[in-house]
Amino acid sequence: MPLHPQHWLRPMPGGLYCEPGGFFIDPSRPVDRAIVTHGHGDHARAGHGRVAATTETLAIMAARYGEGFARETQALAYGERISLGDVTLMLEPAGHILGSAQVVLEHDGCRAVISGDYKRRYDPTCPPFTPVKCDVFVTEATFGLPVFRHPPDKNEIAKVLHARELFPDRSVLIGVYALGKCQRVIALLRRAGYDRPIYLHGALQALTQLYESRGVALGPTASVAGMVPAQLKSEIVLCPPSAIGEVWSRRMGDPVPAVASGWMRIRARARQARAELPLIISDHCDWDELLQTVRDVDAPEVWVTHGREEALIHAIQQTGRKARALSLIGYEDEE
Amino acid sequence: MQLFADLLDALSYQPARNGKLRLMEDYLRHAPDPDRGYALAALCGELDLPSLKPAALRDMTIAQIDPELFHWSYDYVGDLAETIALIWPTGNTTTHAPPRLSEVIERLRLAGRAEAMTLMSDWLDGLDATGRWALLKLAAGALRVGVSARLAKTALSALGTVSLEEIEETWPQHQPPYTELIQWVAGGEKPAARNTLGFRPLMLSHPIEESDLANFAPHDFCAEWKWDGIRVQVAAAAGQVRLYSRAGEDISGAFPDLIEQVDFEAVLDGELLVARHRNGAVEVASFNDLQQRLNRKKPTPALLASSPAHVRLYDALIIGNDDLRALPLRERRQHLEAWYGEKPRPRFDLSPLIQFADWSELARLRADARAAGIEGLMLKRWESPYIAGRVKGHWFKWKRDALTIDAVLMYAQRGHGKRSSFYSDFTFGCWRPFVDENGNPGRELVPVGKAYSGFTDEELRKLDRWVRNNTVERFGPVRVLSPGLVAEFEFDSVHESTRHKSGIALRFPRFHRIRWDKPANEADEVETLRKLMT
């Protein structure tokens, strides 16, 4: 009789713990052995003993925290199987950001997949999510309400290009998360045929260079430092969302403030972010994609980690599957 | 519908007037007829669609969606129309094409309530989330995207060489979808005139200072009091009457007491006031009383009795069939006086002319005039024809000197548009006596007004820095400031107010000077303001 994952995979105060393997996944506090799904700060923290992750995730962590972010690191290729104690472990693409991975665990005849953060739609900066059939699927629920249905990315990029035509005397200043969103927005602009240099706030440059060094072609980018408003007319500038409407943004003159995030679907959130141009571009699944993924991996049981769990659990239960909240703490809604 | 939806969506996020104009102009250029005319009518608030009950729309949605999911979503989003727009099932989009705006309006106008719900359901199936949101706003009867009728017409005028004044003048002759009008503005033929009830844009004045007067000859000018009401145009033709505000908005409905007295055919220019008859004299009430009338679209009989409306006339554009606009003011005034003399009407009177020999005499009269209802003086060149808009050199307003007070900055909020990164909106306060819970007498600051203007860009930057360094607390977007900065504020007058803790309200307060030097405890007292009350 195979041993159900509930007996060997448990939520602990520090994160999800796999007992027969002796490791945590995305632990929120320092542990001896960690598997890290991707480089976002709430999933990848410094100070662990041993960290296993994709090469790209390890590089991102080194760029953010310095080379000594863990005592020992182990780089895993997608699809490469390793054994940790009694557990076989493998990483599969999660389609969230560069290097993001799902953790596939097999133990005693059962398979659990911990998806980390993930998305299903096309992203030129990372390989697509691969559905893996499993007994237990662990999912996030950042956009776990049926009001979240992201429009096609190309509509949103078209809004940016249209704003340039409408306001030729202004720059378009897009607030983006420094890791993932920034590079994806650049790549989407390139796909839409935009070939002018894209100007970057200082906080976005290192990770953008890292993406390029990993073979993600993003076209010409340049620092916005030292530029004056007259030089930035009708140019596109990217900055962290927190810089919109702050003292720093005055250097752009009178920019069209835009914010690229799944939260821009909600008008009150867009107004709060002071976006004149809210761009609904997300690195997480929307509602339909969350449910589609549950069907694709065909798991009889789903555990929900963070986000708006109750609605997602309710909807999954309606399809005849088991679903429950793990109530892991330490993960944020940031995107 | 999609283009219109995208326009509303962009307008709802666009804080700046120029930005809104640009968006509307772009839409009007690219949207086809008759859709763009209907859009214009919707933006001007002129569409009369049967309003659909929010509860009915909600029930229609829940019928297709798990109710639990709906409630969680509504809780999260907080706005019913937005929730419906976002949650509406999208599986049916392939069977229904998105409707055109003209189709939506033409069919909704004629539909009964039940049929309207079926139509809505089909349209919601065909639209994307933004389209659904716009459709629901349209059906709710209020767009609320921060666009006035005048701003929409200004955007229309940008399509060609027809001026806003010309558009406003012909506007009432047309009906949605305004196809002839738009085609004319966009370069086509001018449509033939049809009636005379339309609003004729007003002739406006320029501010003048005492020092400018030396260049003018006193006998070239007529002087009148500048009344503290609102400028209106009374247009009466073919048994119908319209009362227009300065911007051409039809406010007839709020003033039945005036309208019922109109038994003439003319287009007259004057000041709308609240005035009471006492011992044969007309007594002008404070602007506050007028404000109460303006706030009520349908006045109660009690309000009509206590605050009767009155128009003080100062010009005539048309009397009977005679268009007087090309005549000089001297002759127009004679026509007006002759016409009024034939049959005086109690709710109307003529703005009296002030006799004066030279500018210094007029300056004396102006300085003495602090009575209620007077804001200053108007100087009009006797030779001036009646020309729409703010033409130079004809009419001048010589306002009474503003009042000033020293007050302490208390709260700050960020501005909008270009100013969105600056703390530019301030609440200021004055001192008043106060006894604490131990019975010790002291003084406290109470807010007396809000000001957003009157400083230079350089001063704005300094103020912004000061706010960031002197915040003691935050409530959402509002910063509470430590009481350390005094500014001199200008305002036009002080009124009693039950809405404010201080019991008073200022009219048009703005920054005059920032007193970086002055300690907060030397700012003025509320009592000082009370003494300035008119």
Ligand SMILES: [Zn+2]
């Ligand atoms: Zn993430």
Ligand SMILES: [Zn+2]
């Ligand atoms: Zn996350």
